[in-house]
Amino acid sequence: MLLSNLLLVPTLGFNSHSKSEPTKISQFLANPTSKIKYSTSSGKAYGQNFVLRAQSVMGLEDVGVESGELGGEARKFYDAIVIGSGIGGLVAATQLAVKGARVLVLEKYVIPGGSSGFYERDGYTFDVGSSVMFGFSDKGNLNLITQALAAVGFEMEVIPDLTTVHFHLPNNLSVQVHREYSKFISEMTSKFPHEKEGILKFYGECWKIFNALNSLELKSLEEPIYLFGQFFKKPLECLTLAFFLPQNAGDIARKFIKDPEVLSFIDAECFIVSTVNALQTPMINAGMVLCDRHFGGINYPVGGVGGIAKSLAKGLVDNGSDILYKANVTNIIIEDGKAVGVRLSDGREFFAKTVISNATRWDTFGKLLKGETLPKEEENFQKNYVKAPSFLSIHMGVKADVLPPDTDCHHFVLENDWAKLEEPYGSIFLSIPTVLDSSLAPEGRHILHIFTTSSIDDWQGLSIEDYEVKKELVADEIITRLENKLFPGLKSSIALKEVGTPKTHRRYLARDSGTYGPMPRKIPKGLLGMPFNTTAIDGLYCVGDSCFPGQGVIAVAFSGVMCAHRVAADIGLEKKSPVLDAALLRLLGWLRTLA
Ligand SMILES: NC(=O)c1ccc[n+]([C@@H]2O[C@H](COP(=O)([O-])OP(=O)(O)OC[C@H]3O[C@@H](n4cnc5c(N)ncnc54)[C@H](O)[C@@H]3O)[C@@H](O)[C@H]2O)c1
Numbered sequence: 198m199l200l201s202n203l204l205l206v207p208t209l210g211f212n213s214h215s216k217s218e219p220t221k222i223s224q225f226l227a228n229p230t231s232k233i234k235y236s237t238s239s240g241k242a243y244g245q246n247f248v249l250r251a252q253s254v255m256g257l258e259d260v261g262v263e264s265g266e267l268g269g270e271a272r273k274f275y276d277a278i279v280i281g282s283g284i285g286g287l288v289a290a291t292q293l294a295v296k297g298a299r300v301l302v303l304e305k306y307v308i309p310g311g312s313s314g315f316y317e318r319d320g321y322t323f324d325v326g327s328s329v330m331f332g333f334s335d336k337g338n339l340n341l342i343t344q345a346l347a348a349v350g351f352e353m354e355v356i357p358d359l360t361t362v363h364f365h366l367p368n369n370l371s372v373q374v375h376r377e378y379s380k381f382i383s384e385m386t387s388k389f390p391h392e393k394e395g396i397l398k399f400y401g402e403c404w405k406i407f408n409a410l411n412s413l414e415l416k417s418l419e420e421p422i423y424l425f426g427q428f429f430k431k432p433l434e435c436l437t438l439a440f441f442l443p444q445n446a447g448d449i450a451r452k453f454i455k456d457p458e459v460l461s462f463i464d465a466e467c468f469i470v471s472t473v474n475a476l477q478t479p480m481i482n483a484g485m486v487l488c489d490r491h492f493g494g495i496n497y498p499v500g501g502v503g504g505i506a507k508s509l510a511k512g513l514v515d516n517g518s519d520i521l522y523k524a525n526v527t528n529i530i531i532e533d534g535k536a537v538g539v540r541l542s543d544g545r546e547f548f549a550k551t552v553i554s555n556a557t558r559w560d561t562f563g564k565l566l567k568g569e570t571l572p573k574e575e576e577n578f579q580k581n582y583v584k585a586p587s588f589l590s591i592h593m594g595v596k597a598d599v600l601p602p603d604t605d606c607h608h609f610v611l612e613n614d615w616a617k618l619e620e621p622y623g624s625i626f627l628s629i630p631t632v633l634d635s636s637l638a639p640e641g642r643h644i645l646h647i648f649t650t651s652s653i654d655d656w657q658g659l660s661i662e663d664y665e666v667k668k669e670l671v672a673d674e675i676i677t678r679l680e681n682k683l684f685p686g687l688k689s690s691i692a693l694k695e696v697g698t699p700k701t702h703r704r705y706l707a708r709d710s711g712t713y714g715p716m717p718r719k720i721p722k723g724l725l726g727m728p729f730n731t732t733a734i735d736g737l738y739c740v741g742d743s744c745f746p747g748q749g750v751i752a753v754a755f756s757g758v759m760c761a762h763r764v765a766a767d768i769g770l771e772k773k774s775p776v777l778d779a780a781l782l783r784l785l786g787w788l789r790t791l792a
């Protein structure tokens with residue numbers, strides 16, 4: 198190949214690539230073994246790991262990777278590098294790509310999605326994590342998963358789940374959370390007629406929040422032009438949200454409800470989405486999930502949850518950006534106090550104007566930023582939040598006839614004692630996605646995904662044999678509990694079983710201690726203490742569940758939308774006001790210190 202064929206394309210000036218080009222680049226990125234020498238028209242040599250996109254633009258073969266020094270222009274090639282392709286990272290990346298930014302996503306694993314990924318075994322398609330999808334309807338402003346897919350030209354077929362979750366609780370209390378709000382409320386008030394008014398008032402407060410949220414255009418709360426604009430357009434709604442921002446669901450429930458059993462039920466309602474009780478669950482988050490399930494409903498994507506990440510990753514590439522798998526970022530490169538790029542475990546380096554980390558804040562600041570002192574903001578975050586425990590997960594294929602007819606898709610089981618709600622292995626989550634989409638399992642089979650909270654400390658320091666024995670033992674106990682409570686004959690119906698521990702989560706999701714996300718150390722001031730996307734390090738942003746508003750696929754999607762907006766403003770793709778920026782960021786920083 199002639200060197201004269203080569204042309205380097207500066208980031209922002211480049212926007213007329215062919216459709217086939219990104220795929221080629223991605224193929225190259227996935228296998229960057231070929232090395233050639235190249236230079237620019239200015240004669241300047243470019244160095245290691247710089248991807249030469251121009252060949253693809255011109256329909257030439259993909260090339261890249263050259264040892265040596267990186268030149269200045271090459272460093273500016275990407276607008277943003279995103280570390281990790283969880284839903285948070287992918288939404289940030291795709292939103293930026295459709296705004297015209299050039300993004301590189303670096304994923305350690307072989308497929309996208311992180312805890313919303315999938316895996317296949319013997320004809321089964323298992324969701325790695327949750328199968329309860331909020332924000333996936335065709336209406337309102339809060340259907341963030343639908344909107345994220347639509348932004349890159351995808352629409353997924355979904356199956357409505359008519360019962361969000363079926364609770365099996367102490368004293369044989371059984372509650373089905375029907376999709377239809379009035380049906381759910383009838384069920385609750387028929388079980389607790391003396392608390393009818395309190396129940397209506399508590400869920401009524403949730404609707405106030407949901408309706409306010411649903412009326413806003415959702416963008417970065419760290420961007421003043423947008424934020425003040427929303428206050429101007431929707432003052433009542435914004436004031437409602439500001440009022441609830443520092444409050445928790447448990448306190449509000451106690452204003453209206455006295456019966457301890459109903460309050461415990463609301464604890465369980467909160468626990469399944471936050472892994473803490475209602476007193477520690479921010480009211481805004483409770484309002485969001487306790488209403489979206491009735492407004493847009495819970496909807497399951499045909500073919501499995503993994504399809505969401507696959508579509509986003511494809512949409513990213515279709516929009517001219519890149520994703521590289523088996524790319525384990527070990528360092529964020531800082532120069533003159535600014536994040537300018539990343540280094541992978543195999544030594545490759547990539548540079549960009551901004552770096553967005555979808556790794557948890559503990560991983561980002563504890564592992565990827567080597568030799569940096571922990572910024573004060575992160576110290577505060579770690580003072581207010583600890584890593585939530587991880588999960589023990591059991592993925593099973595079972596004979597279909599073990600499930601009674603009309604079995605619901607999602608179950609939460611806490612057998613005898615409310616006090617065990619937050620204890621490790623105390624309660625059991627169960628999803629049976631094949632109830633909605635039978636194509637996920639071979640004929641005559643169902644998938645059971647069973648999980649329960651478990652700490653990594655329980656699994657450290659064991660020999661390989663002891664680890665395996667313990668896995669079998671703990672899994673057997675959990676399955677026995679489900680057999681006794683829900684499905685007689687469950688054990689003998691098992692056709693396939695795989696058990697994952699917190700160590701599995703740590704290994705495959707690259708999450709410190711396999712954590713599910715942040716959990717308040719004590720009673721939080723609602724969402725006030727949760728950091729947004731900017732960090733104390735110039736050019737470095739975080740996205741995902743250790744950012745506002747926290748855990749949950751829809752929550753991290755919102756974090757992705759916010760992050761993309763803030764980054765776009767910072768790199769000149771959206772309006773920004775440096776003076777207002779400084780004032781708002783200072784104000785938000787100060788508000789967090791009150792938490
Ligand atoms: N843990 C669960 O069981 C589970 C299940 C379902 C959904 N969820 C939800 O998903 C949310 C998490 O979404 P998210 O977007 O924050 O993140 P995520 O954990 O799902 O994804 C992060 C991705 O970043 C990658 N990564 C991390 N460090 C990396 C590195 N150094 N180099 C390259 N890649 C790296 C991981 O491999 C992973 O793919 C959770 O809050 C949870 O509510 C969790």
Ligand SMILES: CC(C)=CCC/C(C)=C/C=C/C(C)=C/C=C/C(C)=C/C=C/C=C(C)/C=C/C=C(C)/C=C/C=C(\C)CCC=C(C)C
Nearest residue numbers: 327329438439470482485607608626627628746748749752
């Ligand atoms: C800034 C300031 C100061 C102020 C101002 C005011 C305002 C304007 C404000 C605003 C705000 C906003 C917008 C907010 C937003 C928020 C949101 C969106 C949120 C969301 C959330 C969500 C969530 C949390 C979710 C979650 C979920 C989950 C977690 C899920 C899970 C599931 C599972 C685990 C499953 C279960 C299962 C079974 C049962 C089986």
